Amino acid sequence: MSLAKTAPFGAPGASFRLRLPHARWLMPVLSIVALVAVWEIVSLGVSAVILPAPASVGVALVTLTMNGALPLAVLQTVIPFLEGLALAVGVGIALGWTTGLFLNFGRFVDPYIFIFNSTPTIALLPLIFVWFGIGNGAQVAFVFLSAVFTMIINTQAGVRQVERTLIEVLESLGANRREVLRIGVIPSTYPYIFSGLRIAIGRAVVGIIVAQILIAATGIGYMLQYYGEALQLANYFAPLIVTAVLAILLNRGTDRMERRLFRWKQAAF
Amino acid sequence: MAAKLQIEDLRVEFALPSRGNGKTPTLTVVEELSLSVQEREFVSILGPSGCGKTTLVRCIAGLISPAYGRIALDGTAVTKPSPKMSMVFQGIGLVPWKTVRENVGLGLELLHHRRLTDQDQERVRALIATVGLTGFEDYYPNQLSGGMQQRVGLARALVRNPELLLMDEPFGALDAQTRAILQDELLRLWNSTGSTVFFITHDLDEAIYLSDRVVVLTRRPSHIKQLIEVPLPRPRYAYDARAEPEFARLRHQAWETLKEEIDSL
Numbered sequence: 276m277s278l279a280k281t282a283p284f285g286a287p288g289a290s291f292r293l294r295l296p297h298a299r300w301l302m303p304v305l306s307i308v309a310l311v312a313v314w315e316i317v318s319l320g321v322s323a324v325i326l327p328a329p330a331s332v333g334v335a336l337v338t339l340t341m342n343g344a345l346p347l348a349v350l351q352t353v354i355p356f357l358e359g360l361a362l363a364v365g366v367g368i369a370l371g372w373t374t375g376l377f378l379n380f381g382r383f384v385d386p387y388i389f390i391f392n393s394t395p396t397i398a399l400l401p402l403i404f405v406w407f408g409i410g411n412g413a414q415v416a417f418v419f420l421s422a423v424f425t426m427i428i429n430t431q432a433g434v435r436q437v438e439r440t441l442i443e444v445l446e447s448l449g450a451n452r453r454e455v456l457r458i459g460v461i462p463s464t465y466p467y468i469f470s471g472l473r474i475a476i477g478r479a480v481v482g483i484i485v486a487q488i489l490i491a492a493t494g495i496g497y498m499l500q501y502y503g504e505a506l507q508l509a510n511y512f513a514p515l516i517v518t519a520v521l522a523i524l525l526n527r528g529t530d531r532m533e534r535r536l537f538r539w540k541q542a543a544f
Numbered sequence: 545m546a547a548k549l550q551i552e553d554l555r556v557e558f559a560l561p562s563r564g565n566g567k568t569p570t571l572t573v574v575e576e577l578s579l580s581v582q583e584r585e586f587v588s589i590l591g592p593s594g595c596g597k598t599t600l601v602r603c604i605a606g607l608i609s610p611a612y613g614r615i616a617l618d619g620t621a622v623t624k625p626s627p628k629m630s631m632v633f634q635g636i637g638l639v640p641w642k643t644v645r646e647n648v649g650l651g652l653e654l655l656h657h658r659r660l661t662d663q664d665q666e667r668v669r670a671l672i673a674t675v676g677l678t679g680f681e682d683y684y685p686n687q688l689s690g691g692m693q694q695r696v697g698l699a700r701a702l703v704r705n706p707e708l709l710l711m712d713e714p715f716g717a718l719d720a721q722t723r724a725i726l727q728d729e730l731l732r733l734w735n736s737t738g739s740t741v742f743f744i745t746h747d748l749d750e751a752i753y754l755s756d757r758v759v760v761l762t763r764r765p766s767h768i769k770q771l772i773e774v775p776l777p778r779p780r781y782a783y784d785a786r787a788e789p790e791f792a793r794l795r796h797q798a799w800e801t802l803k804e805e806i807d808s809l
Contacts, residue, residue, distance in 0.1 A: 438637075440633065440635040440637040441637050441639065443602075443607055443633075443637070444631075444633055444637030445639075445650075445654065446607060446625060447605050447606075447607060447625050447629075447630075447631045447633075448625070448630070448650060448651060448654040448655070448700075448704075449625050449627060449654045449655055449657075450654045451657070454654060454657070458639060458642075458650070459639070462639075462641050463641075465641075537641075538684070539640055539641045539642075539684040539685075539686060540640075540686060541686070541687075
């Protein structure tokens with residue numbers, strides 16, 4: 276009977292699906308191929324100033340890589356990005372834990388976290404300009420400010436939402452305050468820290484590009500701006516693609532790390 | 545003979561949210577409750593839901609302080625969690641990021657405040673075997689069924705070799721079959737360990753089947769309404785104790801008592 280063959284609702288088999296081998300990676304690849312094909316067709320009909328052909332973007336990618344401009348730009352971008360992000364993660368976790376654990380310290384600091392988090396980071400640009408100039412420090416500061424508040428708020432939420440039963444169980448087993456923190460509270464913030472990190476990375480990527488366009492005039496940000504304003508769109512697309520690829524790799528890396536760290540979240544049945 | 549656990553004239557209050565008139569209103573949950581439990585005795589507390597059974601057991605565990613009265617274990621007042629006691633919670637409260645082995649090990653780690661020795665590890669392994677979870681040592685709680693999780697909770701409590709085992713509706717969230725199996729295992733373990741058990745439940749059959757004595761509480765503020773002795777022979781898992789006419793009679797008696805409290809809610 277046909278009913279018996281039907282997969283239960285909600286099961287993966289319930290949706291319409293062509294049974295293709297290797298569909299997991301084949302479909303995304305096909306999607307990219309299709310995009311390039313459409314792009315090629317459209318570019319045949321319009322001026323290269325408006326949309327350069329995929330082939331000429333490929334040539335630009337190779338040329339800019341070979342002459343060292345693109346690798347240098349990537350380096351100039353990745354270094355302050357990582358510095359700013361690392362600083363934001365470190366400070367964010369430290370402040371998140373302390374504001375979450377010490378109620379009155381939290382009450383003291385919370386207004387500023389709220390104010391800064393509600394203020395668009397870009398509005399602080401003049402201040403960063405005045406305080407940090409236009410060098411590496413300014414870029415790091417901008418990335419830091421873009422990412423740190425998300426980290427603080429998420430870490431703090433992790434501390435405040437620790438399960439009461441768990442704490443009570445540990446106390447009933449004789450745990451002292453340090454043990455409650457080490458075994459119960461701190462590990463229960465890790466998933467929150469990670470989802471904070473995910474958002475913070477996205478904001479930091481925006482931060483570094485904006486900082487390089489508006490403050491520092493180096494790296495990928497400046498490259499985008501330069502070729503954009505010069506209307507050399509083939510050269511402009513090359514760093515744009517590199518940025519997208521870097522961002523995707525970063526996301527994938529975070530995913531993998533998260534799956535490894537939080538194996539305990541996956542149910543067996 | 546001195547009682548193992550002595551509760552004298554206990555009153556427990558909770559602070560309610562302030563109404564803004566400067567006074568903090570309180571809710572009296574337990575009032576004028578006195579009870580003594582003998583060494584090796586299995587006592588169940590039965591009461592209408594919301595009557596303060598959990599509050600009572602948390603108070604005995606030293607997790608909250610009474611407003612008045614005294615709780616003594618072996619004659620010594622209980623003011624904080626004691627190494628002589630272990631508690632099994634309805635919510636189980638396993639540490640989700642620790643494996644079965646680590647969770648059971650916590651019972652010892654937090655007792656001695658040190659890393660586990662080889663001897664401790666051996667004891668953990670033995671307890672995991674006792675509750676029938678050999679082979680699941682490296683599983684995380686999330687990968688176990690509810691019944692298996694509560695077995696871990698039981699092993700974590702028993703690994704400490706407690707003199708007094710407090711159990712707060714430990715099988716309340718389990719299905720009937722799993723509950724029956726775990727009840728028998730609890731009786732077996734109790735038989736071999738010599739602990740005193742203080743068992744909270746709202747399940748009449750469970751209370752009578754397990755206990756030497758069933759304490760029926762009134763509704764809030766709760767105190768003791770009736771003490772029911774259960775003279776059924778032990779070990780009760782060796783025959784179908786629930787089929788005895790005496791079981792039905794006791795069940796009826798307990799239900800009549802309990803019903804008065806539920807009806808007057």
